[in-house]
Amino acid sequence: MRTLILRTIAPYLSALMMIFSVFVLLRGHNDPGGGFIGGLLAASAFAIYGIASGVASARRAMRFHPMAIAGSGLAMSVLAGLASILFGVPFMTGLWAPPIPGIGFEVSSVLFFDLGVYLVVLGAVTSIALALEERDEE
Amino acid sequence: MGTDGLSLTFIALFLPFIAAMVAPFLTQRMGHKAAWVLALVPAFLFVHFATFVGTVASGGIVTGGHDWIPSLGVDFSWLLDGLSVTFALLISGIGTFIVLYSGGYLKGHEHQGRFFSFILMFMGAMQGLVISDSFLMLFVFWELTSITSFLLIGFDHAREASRRAAMQALIVTGMGGLALLAGLLVIWSATGATSLSGLLETDGVLRESALYGLAFLLILGGAFTKSAQFPFHFWLPNAMEAPTPVSAYLHSATMVKAGVYLLMRLNPVMGETVLWETVLPLFGGATLLVGGFLAVRQSDLKLMLAYTTVASLGLLVMLTGFGSEHAIEAAVLYLIAHSLFKGALFMVAGIIDHEAGTRDVTSLGGLRKAMPITFGAALVAAISMGGLPPLFGFLAKEEIYYALGFSSIWSALFTIVAILGNALMFAIGFAVALKPFLGAEVKTPSHAHEGPPLLWLGPVVLGGASLLAAFLSPLTHRLFSMPMARAVAGEPLEIDISLIPSIGLPLLLSLVTVALGYAIYWTLGDVRQRVGAALRVIGWGPDKGFDQAVRGIVRGAHRITGLIQNGRMETYMTMTFAVIAAAFLVPLIWAGEMPSFPELPVLTLYEIVVIAIAIIGLGAVLYADDRLTAIVSLGIQGFAVALIFLLFGAPDLGFTQFMVETLSVVILALVITRLKLAKSDHRPTREKLIDVTVASLCGIGLMLALFKVTALTFDPALSVFFTEYSRSIAHGRNIVNVILVDYRGVDTMGEIAVVMAAGLAILALVRVRLGRRIMHAEMPASSKETAA
Numbered sequence: 011m012r013t014l015i016l017r018t019i020a021p022y023l024s025a026l027m028m029i030f031s032v033f034v035l036l037r038g039h040n041d042p043g044g045g046f047i048g049g050l051l052a053a054s055a056f057a058i059y060g061i062a063s064g065v066a067s068a069r070r071a072m073r074f075h076p077m078a079i080a081g082s083g084l085a086m087s088v089l090a091g092l093a094s095i096l097f098g099v100p101f102m103t104g105l106w107a108p109p110i111p112g113i114g115f116e117v118s119s120v121l122f123f124d125l126g127v128y129l130v131v132l133g134a135v136t137s138i139a140l141a142l143e144e145r146d147e148e
Numbered sequence: 149m150g151t152d153g154l155s156l157t158f159i160a161l162f163l164p165f166i167a168a169m170v171a172p173f174l175t176q177r178m179g180h181k182a183a184w185v186l187a188l189v190p191a192f193l194f195v196h197f198a199t200f201v202g203t204v205a206s207g208g209i210v211t212g213g214h215d216w217i218p219s220l221g222v223d224f225s226w227l228l229d230g231l232s233v234t235f236a237l238l239i240s241g242i243g244t245f246i247v248l249y250s251g252g253y254l255k256g257h258e259h260q261g262r263f264f265s266f267i268l269m270f271m272g273a274m275q276g277l278v279i280s281d282s283f284l285m286l287f288v289f290w291e292l293t294s295i296t297s298f299l300l301i302g303f304d305h306a307r308e309a310s311r312r313a314a315m316q317a318l319i320v321t322g323m324g325g326l327a328l329l330a331g332l333l334v335i336w337s338a339t340g341a342t343s344l345s346g347l348l349e350t351d352g353v354l355r356e357s358a359l360y361g362l363a364f365l366l367i368l369g370g371a372f373t374k375s376a377q378f379p380f381h382f383w384l385p386n387a388m389e390a391p392t393p394v395s396a397y398l399h400s401a402t403m404v405k406a407g408v409y410l411l412m413r414l415n416p417v418m419g420e421t422v423l424w425e426t427v428l429p430l431f432g433g434a435t436l437l438v439g440g441f442l443a444v445r446q447s448d449l450k451l452m453l454a455y456t457t458v459a460s461l462g463l464l465v466m467l468t469g470f471g472s473e474h475a476i477e478a479a480v481l482y483l484i485a486h487s488l489f490k491g492a493l494f495m496v497a498g499i500i501d502h503e504a505g506t507r508d509v510t511s512l513g514g515l516r517k518a519m520p521i522t523f524g525a526a527l528v529a530a531i532s533m534g535g536l537p538p539l540f541g542f543l544a545k546e547e548i549y550y551a552l553g554f555s556s557i558w559s560a561l562f563t564i565v566a567i568l569g570n571a572l573m574f575a576i577g578f579a580v581a582l583k584p585f586l587g588a589e590v591k592t593p594s595h596a597h598e599g600p601p602l603l604w605l606g607p608v609v610l611g612g613a614s615l616l617a618a619f620l621s622p623l624t625h626r627l628f629s630m631p632m633a634r635a636v637a638g639e640p641l642e643i644d645i646s647l648i649p650s651i652g653l654p655l656l657l658s659l660v661t662v663a664l665g666y667a668i669y670w671t672l673g674d675v676r677q678r679v680g681a682a683l684r685v686i687g688w689g690p691d692k693g694f695d696q697a698v699r700g701i702v703r704g705a706h707r708i709t710g711l712i713q714n715g716r717m718e719t720y721m722t723m724t725f726a727v728i729a730a731a732f733l734v735p736l737i738w739a740g741e742m743p744s745f746p747e748l749p750v751l752t753l754y755e756i757v758v759i760a761i762a763i764i765g766l767g768a769v770l771y772a773d774d775r776l777t778a779i780v781s782l783g784i785q786g787f788a789v790a791l792i793f794l795l796f797g798a799p800d801l802g803f804t805q806f807m808v809e810t811l812s813v814v815i816l817a818l819v820i821t822r823l824k825l826a827k828s829d830h831r832p833t834r835e836k837l838i839d840v841t842v843a844s845l846c847g848i849g850l851m852l853a854l855f856k857v858t859a860l861t862f863d864p865a866l867s868v869f870f871t872e873y874s875r876s877i878a879h880g881r882n883i884v885n886v887i888l889v890d891y892r893g894v895d896t897m898g899e900i901a902v903v904m905a906a907g908l909a910i911l912a913l914v915r916v917r918l919g920r921r922i923m924h925a926e927m928p929a930s931s932k933e934t935a936a
Contacts, residue, residue: 039880042799044888050807057814077911080904087897102893106879116879123896124889130900134907135811141914142818 020062027055035128036115045124049131056132057139065144076137083129090122157212157226157279160196163189164272168265175261183251183602186264190243190271197228197236204233204631207640211281211345227281227345230631234480235278235409237628238401238487241613243271245606249495250393252602253502263303267397270296274402278409282343283332290328290370290406294321297403301390313386316694320383324373328410331366334359347417348638354417364423367414375407375461378435382691385442385454392498395450396606399457400491408464408483415468415476416638428469433565435462440572444672445679449497449507449580453490456533456576459569460486466562467548468636474551477643480633481544485532488614489541492529492607493580496522499603500584505593509579510673514589518596521604523585528611530581534574534665535658540618543645545570545661549654550645567661574665579672621646718835725842732849736856743855758795762788774827775820783813800884 031051038044056076060068072079094103105119115121167189174182200210213225228236250267254260273292280286295318302314338357341347347354354360371377376384384404388395398404411428418424439459446452460482467479499522501507504515516523528539535545548570552563598604617624625643633641649655668675683689736742751759765784772778786809793802829836870883870891880886888896 038882038885039889040882042803042882042884044800044882044885046888047800047803047807050804050811054807054811054814057811077908080907084900084904087900091893091897102890102897104878104890118879120878120880120889120893123893124885127889127896127900130904134903137907138910138914139811139815139818141911142815142822 016062020059024055024059027051027058031055031128031132035124036121038124039115039120045127046131049128050135052128052132053135053139056136057143060140060143065140068140068143072136076133076140078133080130080133080137083126083131083133085126086129087123087126090119090126093119093122155212156196157228158214160193161226161272161276161279163193164268164275168268168272171264171268172261175264180251180255180260180602182261182264183248186268187244187247187251189268190240190247193240193275194237194244197233197240200228200233201237201627204228204230205627207631207634209345213281216282216284221342222284223282223343224285225281225343225345226279226285227343228279229635230628230633231409231412231635232279234484234628234632235401235405236275238484239271239274239278242397242401242487242491242606242610245495245609246393246397246491248602249396249498249606250391252600253393253498254391255602259303263391263393266296266299266303267393270300270397270402274406277406281345283336284342286344287325287329287332290374291322291325293403293406294318294325294374297321297387297394297398300394300398301387303391303394304389307389310389313383313389317383317387319698320373320380320694324370324380324407327366327369327373328371331363331370334363334366338363344413347414350417352417355421360418360421361423364418364421364427367410367418368427371407371410371465372431373407374410375404375465376435376458377407377431377462377465378438378458379690379693381435381439381458382689382694384458385451386691388448388450388454392450392494392501395454396491396494396498399454400494401487404457404461405464405483405487408461408468408479411465411468412479412636415636419469420471424469425471429466429562432462432464432466432469433562435459436466436565436569438462440569440576441679442683443576444572444668444675445683447508447510447676449500449509449584450494452509452576452580453493453497456573457490459573460490463548463566463569466565467551470551470562472551473637473641474547476637477629477633477641477645478544478547478551480629480636481540481547481643481645484617484628484632485539485541485544485614488610488617489529489532489539489577492525492610492614493533493577495603495607495610496526496529497580499599499607500596502603503594503599504584504596509583512584512590512592513587514585515592515596516585517589519585519598521598521608523581525604525607525611526581526585528615529607530577532611532614533577535570535661537649538615538618538647540614540624542647543618543621545658546649546654547643547645549657553653563657567657567664570661571664571668574661575668575672578665578669618647722838722842725846729842729845729849732853733845736849736852741856743852743859746855746859755795758788758791761785761791775825775829776817779813779816779820783809786812800882 031048034043034051035045035048036043038048056068056072059071069075091102094105095101097103097105099105107117109116167186171182171186174185178185203210210228211225213223216222216224226232246267247264250260250263254263257263270293273289273296276289277286277293280289298314298318301317302310304310305314335347335354336342338359339347339350339353341350354363357363373380384399387398390398436459439455439457439462443452443455443459446455464479464483464486467475467482497507499519500512500515503519504512506512532539532541535541548566549563552559552566554560554563622644625645629643630641633643649658762785765781765786765788768781768784769778772781787806790802790805790809793799793805870887874880874883874886878886878890880890
C-alpha cells in the first residue's frame with residue numbers, strides 16, 4: 011500500500027485532516043460537527059499517516075501513547091462536568107465564558123467536554139488502528 | 149431519648165480505621181512497643197462508651213447521626229442502648245488487651261504492623277456494627293467484619309490451610325451477609341423502617357406481616373452463618389489457622405457474637421412467634437451438643453476452645469429464642485461471662501504455644517512452676533467457664549437452669565441439652581486450664597518460661613473483671629446486665645441473681661453438671677478416642693460438604709462454559725445475530741402486530757440512484773471472490789446509506805456515518821489480512837445456508853420493526869423542546885450536538901468511558917498474539933544465558 015504518491019502526499023493530507031478535525035470540533039455547537047465526528051476524522055488522519063509512513067513515525071508524531079490521550083480526554087470530560095459544582099450549580103450544568111470577539115466560537119465548559127469526547131475517540135480508535143497496522147509490518 | 153450532641157461517637161466510629169492506617173508506620177518506628185500506643189485507641193473507645201453507661205442504665209437511649217443519602221432516606225446514624233453499649237464496651241475493652249497481647253505475641257514478626265492494621269480495622273467494623281442504627285450502615289459494617297476477618301484469618305497467607313480457612317470464612321459469612329441484606333430489605337418493605345430504632349417502634353407490625361416468614365429465614369441466614377450455628381459451624385474451628393490474638397478476639401466477644409447480637413436486637417420485633425421459639429432453640433441446642441462433642445475430640449488447645457465457642461454460641465441462640473424473660477436474662481449474663489473467660493483462655497492457649505512451642509494438650513504438663521501467672525489466669529477463666537463460684541460464669545449458669553427448668557417436656561429437653569453441653573464445656577475448660585500446668589513436667593519443644601507482661605496482662609485483667617463482676621453483682625446487673633436485657637426483651641427486666649446460691653432446682657442441676665463434667669474430665673483421653681472413632685465411622689461433615697459444594701460449583705461452571713463458550717467465533721456470531729433476529733421478530737409475531745407495508749412514495753431520480761448504489765454494493769459483497777473485496781464492497785453500501793442521511797436532512801448523522809464506514813473498512817481490512825484466513829469462503833453449503841437464514845431474518849426483523857415504528861404517530865414534544873430551547877438554554881444551534889454534550893451529557897460521559905474501555909480491550913486482544921511471539925523470540929536468548 012505504500013506507493014510513492016501516497017507516501018508523498020500523506021503528511022500533508024494528514025495535517026489538513028487534523029486541522030479540519032479541529033475546525034469540525036469547534037463549529038460543532040452551531041453547525042454539523044462536534045467532538046465525535048472530529049475525533050473520528052483525526053483518527054483517520056493518523057491511520058492514513060501510519061499506513062503511508064509507518065507506525066513508528068505515526069507514534070512519534072503523536073508524542074503520547076494514544077491510550078494516554080484517550081484517558082486524558084475522559085478525565086477532561088469528567089472534570090468539565092464537575093466544574094459546575096465549584097459554582098454551586100448541579101453536575102454537568104454548562105458554564106459559559108463571556109464571548110471573545112473574533113474567534114468564532116464560545117468558550118465554555120461544554121466545549122471542554124466536547125474536547126474530551128474528541129480526545130477519547132481519537133485516542134481509542136487510533137490505538138486500535140495503529141496496533142493492527144503494527145502487526146502488518148512484522 | 150437523648151441526643152449525642154458532641155458527635156464524639158462519630159469520631160469514635162472512624163478512629164480505629166485511622167489508627168489502622170497509622171499502625172504500619174508506627175510499628176516500623178517503634179517495633180512491638182507500638183502496641184502500647186495503639187492500645188490507646190480501644191482504651192479511648194472504652195472510656196467514651198463508658199460515659200453512656202449511666203444514661204443507659206436509667207433506661208435512656210442515645211441516638212445520633214448525620215444525613216448520608218437524604219434522597220433515599222438513608223442516614224449515618226447510631227443507636228446506643230443497653231445492648232449496644234455493653235457490646236461496645238466488651239469490644240473495646242477486650243480489644244485493648246488484644247492489641248497489647250498482639251504486641252507481645254507477634255514481637256519481631258516482619259508483618260506485625262500489617263497485623264495491627266488488620267485487627268484495628270476489624271475492631272472498627274465490629275464497633276460500627278453494634279452501634280449502627282440505619283440498616284445500610286449495619287449491613288456495611290457487617291460485611292466489613294467479614295472482609296477484615298478474612299484478612300485476619302488468612303494473615304499467615306503463605307500456608308495453604310490458612311488461605312483455605314480464610315476463603316471458607318469469607319464465603320460462608322459473605323453468603324450470610326447477602327441473606328442479611330435481603331432480610332433487611334424485606335423488613336423495610338414490610339414495615340417501612342430504614343433503621344433499627346424505627347423498626348423497634350413499629351410494635352408488632354413485622355410479626356403480623358405476611359413477609360415475616362421470609363424475613364425470618366433471611367435474617368437467620370445471616371445470623372447463623374456469622375455465629376457458626378450448626379450446620380454452618382465448620383468455618384469457626386478452621387479459622388483457628390489465624391494467629392492466636394485473632395482467635396482470642398474474633399471468637400470470644402466479637403465476630404461470632406455478631407449473629408447473636410442481631411438475633412438479640414431483633415428479638416423485640418421478631419420474637420415471641422412459634423417459628424422463632426421453635427427454630428432458634430432447636431438449632432441452638434443442636435449446635436451446643438455438636439460443638440461440645442467435637443471439642444472433646446480435639447487435643448489442640450485452640451481447637452478445643454474453638455469448638456466450645458461453637459457450643460457456647462449454640463447455647464446463646466437457644467436461650468435467645470427460648471422465649472422467657474429468664475432465658476433472655478440468662479443469655480445476657482452468659483454472653484458477658486463468655487466474652488471474658490473465652491478471651492482469657494484463648495490468650496492463655498497462645499501464651500503456652502508461644503512459650504512452650506506446642507499447644508497439643510497431650511504433650512504438655514507441669515508448667516505451673518514455669519508459668520505461675522498464666523496458670524492463675526487460666527484457672528480463674530476455667531472456673532468461670534465451668535460455672536463455679538465465685539466467678540461471673542456461675543451467675544450465668546444458675547440463671548440458665550433457673551430459666552429452663554422442668555415445667556414441660558419441651559423445657560425439660562433443653563435442660564438436659566444444657567446440662568450435657570455445660571458438662572462438656574466444664575471438662576474442656578479445665579482440660580485447657582489444668583492439663584498443661586499440672587502433673588509431671590513434660591519436655592516441650594522450647595524451654596518454657598513465663599511470658600512478658602504484654603502477654604499475660606490480658607488474661608489476668610479479664611479474669612479479674614470476671615471476679616469483680618461476680619462479687620459486685622448488684623452493681624453489674626444495674627449497669628450492664630439489666631439495661632442489656634431490657635433492650636433484648638423490649639421491656640424492663642429485673643435481674644437479682646448473686647453469688648449466694650438459693651437452695652433449689654437450679655443449684656441441684658448445677659451440681660449434676662459439675663459431677664458429669666468432672667467425670668468427663670477424668671476420662672477425657674478415653675472419651676476423646678471414642679468420639680474420634682465415632683466420627684471416623686460417620687466420615688462426613690459439613691466441612692467436607694463445603695469442599696464438595698465448591699468443587700461441584702467449579703465443575704458445573706466448567707461444563708456450562710464449555711457449552712456456551714466453545715471458543716468458535718462462528719458460533720458466537722450466529723448466536724448473537726439469531727438472538728437479535730428473535731428480539732425483532734418474536735414480539736411482533738407474539739403480539740400479532742405485524743406492520744402493514746407502507747405506501748411507497750414516488751422517488752425522485754437521485755433517490756433511485758442512491759438506492760441502486762446501495763443494492764449494487766450488497767450484490768458486490770455476495771459475488772466478491774475474496775474477503776477483502778467483500779469488505780470494501782460493504783463500504784459502498786454504507787456510503788450510500790450515509791448519502792440517504794444527508795439527503796433527508798441529517799447532516800451530522802451522514803457525516804458520522806461516512807467516518808465510521810471509512811474507519812470500519814480500514815480496520816476490518818487490517819484485521820482480515822492479519823487473520824491468515826483462506827482468501828475466500830470454502831465452507832459447506834449447509835453452513836452458509838444457516839448464515840444466510842440468520843442474516844435475512846435479522847434484516848427482515850429490522851425492516852418490520854422500522855415499519856412498525858414509523859407507522860406510529862410521531863410525538864414531537866421532545867423535538868419541539870430541543871429546537872425551542874437549544875439556543876436559549878444551551879447556547880447552540882446544532883441540536884444533535886447540544887443533545888450530545890448538554891441535554892444528555894451524562895449519557896455521553898458513559899459512552900466515551902465505554903469507547904475507552906473497548907479500545908483498551910481490543911488493544912489487549914491484538915497484543916495477546918504479539919506478546920506470545922515476542923516471548924518465543926526471547927526464550928532461546930535467555931536459555932542461552934542460563935547455559936553460559
